[in-house]
Amino acid sequence: MLLSTHEADLFEACRGRLEAIAYRLLGSAGDAEDAVQDTFLRWHAADRERIETPEAWLTKVLTNICLNQLTSARAKRETYVGQWLPEPVLAGDPMLGPADTVEQRESISIAMLTVMERLSPNERVVYVLREAFGYSHREIAEILDLTESNCQQIYRRAKQHVTTDRSRTEVDAVAARKIVEEFLAAALSGDTEPLIRLLTDDAVSIADGGGRMHARKTPIVGALDIARYLRGLFRPTDAKRAIAGGNAALYAVVVNGGPALLIQGAERVYGIICLDATPDGVTAIHLQVNPDKLERITRRWAAAGPHRPLVESW
Template identity: 35%
Template sequence: MTIRMEDVYRQYKPLMFSLAYRMLGSVTEAEDSVQETFLALTQSDIEDIHHMKSYLCKAVTNRCLDTLKSARWKREQYVGEWLPEPLVDDSVSGDPLQAVIREESISYGLLVLLENLSPDERAVYVLRTALGYEYSAIAEMLNKSEAGCRKLYSRAQQKLNGAGDGLQVEAQPERSKRLVEQLIYAMSHADAHALVRLLSQDAVLITDGGGKTRAAIHPIRSDQRVVAFLTGVWRKWENNVSIQIRSINGQTGFVISGEGQPTRVINVVLNSREDRIERLYMMINPEKLKHFSL
């Protein structure tokens, strides 16, 4: 039976995007890597490719590794904190990107933690945990030894466990929805006491403005400082913005918009040991909000 390029694209694009997004933390870069991979595929005789999924995963992974290694300098020069681009679920869209969000719930907290890994560690971790590949297959994809891939995975786990101690990075929609609703209510009523009760004592708020709009350059640490920031910015927002609770990377977050345009996307990570918010990630960089729809 003849294999059609259109069928291959339709079948594998969502999976390839999921892989690239986990690798890069960028919607635009992930889409570019996937498109370049399929463009290169058109130059090949696909009838000769016997394991299409593995072939595409290898191609996308290596493109992502090249991107990560070349982007290191850019991220080191980035103004303020660099955060991954969040994915907001648009359930009415037929875009494969949206299918990835709904079906796989790529935890935003985990994406942030993945930034602690080297490119090779990240590739092994993603291929192993997200796609379920055996070490032998990963070794073939990355042109490394099986033992080397096992060591990379072990190092990745150690780094993630250390960086994410106490964080509930897996999606818990019902729990996060309740806490986000309470957070929005407390913010909109400038209720500092309620905000303190919602946050862990060592809560951290990180904003990403990329030097393109006003944002905190450094993380804001401790519940009291986070509360002071939130109540301060709300006084500037309250008459000019609207808030939508949305599914962001499979968890409940919210989008703040002004004049019909999204201006901030806020995601939360919960504490695994208490019913409080441990991290708030606020995306303000307009370049990273281009793909959002209200």
């Protein structure tokens, strides 16, 4: 059945919200786009005259598609090379969706998206729809074909799994630049002490190369070990320049609501280092160098240029 202009416009009006839901559920902008496209195809094939509430119908279809992906993703994680991290998304990207409340902003942080990997598919859906999009338990129950009381129980379990005692430092572009400048100065100093002062004692560093790029395959825990690792990582070498296609430029950016260092090579963004900043210091460093997870950020970064680098040639 061909879509009318009204029906096509109706779907497009929902696209941004659907992408934002899918990204929070899947931790991948690329997979979120695919899930929304699959939802569109089902909308196109549906008997739309029988759909009373299109927005609710689309959300239910999208959620079921994401549930299937989350189930299969668990099996794929077992064969993933090294550590898995979410796909980073630049500030201003509509994929991030609403960021009006603390809960909405927290739900798109790299730290939270990583922690949500611990949840079961149903727990993740209930948590995301409730925390980030304000769905009632009754509405979520209808989407998942569960009872309202069951949804409440699932939500309580999910909250217990993702609760943290530390509050993140909320940043804008100016604050992010200051944090990244301090981090970069410490990392380029050639000394571990400045880095140790920036990190909490129990800080963790995780890198994701996906088997495509060299990246440490196990997390590093503790300020001293992370400082030693970063000191070596930020030491320029011919091999690193070869990967970047020449000298790289370093930029301070806001990614997933937090401060990050963007590493721009000759042809693409080839690294994002996200800093989980808290009042106590940096508690986590997430390094994304998997090219598959940097395609969207490379496109949007290029489109938004020119940019002012912290370091023009590294």
